[in-house]
Amino acid sequence: MKNRSPSGRSENRGRRVAAAIFLLSTIFVCLIWFGGAPIEPSAGVFPGDTESVQDYEEHLDSRVVISGPVVETEPLTVRVSTESGEMMDIQVTSVRRTLAEGDVLSVYGTLHPGQRIEAIETVRKPAGGYWRTRALSLLAGLWVLCRGLRHWRPDIRTMLIQRRDSPLSLSDSEDTDA
Structure with a gap:
């Protein structure tokens, strides 16, 4: 017979600890798995900042997602940086919103020669917001x-x-x- 607490709940501490460890481990594994997901546009995983800068030629005429601060408004230019510190200024076309220098812009679009991206969708994040x-x-x-x-x-x-x-x-x- 199981020991019961005054509230009537079973005091099976080992099962609760095992369940907590299992759930935390599962969350950790899912984070690592998603973080290591290969670029697969058909699955909605597009090249990001690092891939677009380091393998620029490979991703030409492909859809990418970049993000960075606006460094110029005429023509609209975003500075994209990689995890290793490399930077590239990319000109953004087909944007229908007013932006200011310092705003952070995320762009989903097609990368073209001449360090240019044709925006399909953009998200503006105000500077210092x-x-x-x-x-x-x-x-x-x-x-x-x-x-x-x-x-x-x-x-x-x-x-x-x-x-x-x-x-x-x-x-x-x-x-x-x-």
């Missing part, structure tokens, strides 16, 4: 953490997260005489 995203993400994460800790409590011994009988509060209304 990431601090707001990170600040809002941090704020939202802290809010979720506080809400979670207010209503739930971790039990390290049994490796469970259990609901609190009453949520934690900042004021001790039970101790005040009114």
Whole structure:
């Protein structure tokens, strides 16, 4: 007969640990597998910045995805850099949006001779706009953490997260005489 906790749950810690290790390992393997996926346009995996700069001639007249800061607006030019630090300025055509120097532009398009790409789709990221995203993400994460800790409590011994009988509060209304 299995040992049961007061709440009626089976205390099979080994199975929970094994399940957690299995799930984390699976996620890790999937990340490595996707990161090592070969370029396969028919599967939606197009050459990126590194491949487009290092093997420029090989990817001519092919669809690629590049990203980089706008260094010139007339003609529209994006500076693409690789992981090894190589850089190439690529002229972007067929863009119907207003851009400023410093904006980060991601371009999906066809690479042509003369360091030119004909854009099929573009995504503009405003220069310096990431601090707001990170600040809002941090704020939202802290809010979720506080809400979670207010209503739930971790039990390290049994490796469970259990609901609190009453949520934690900042004021001790039970101790005040009114």
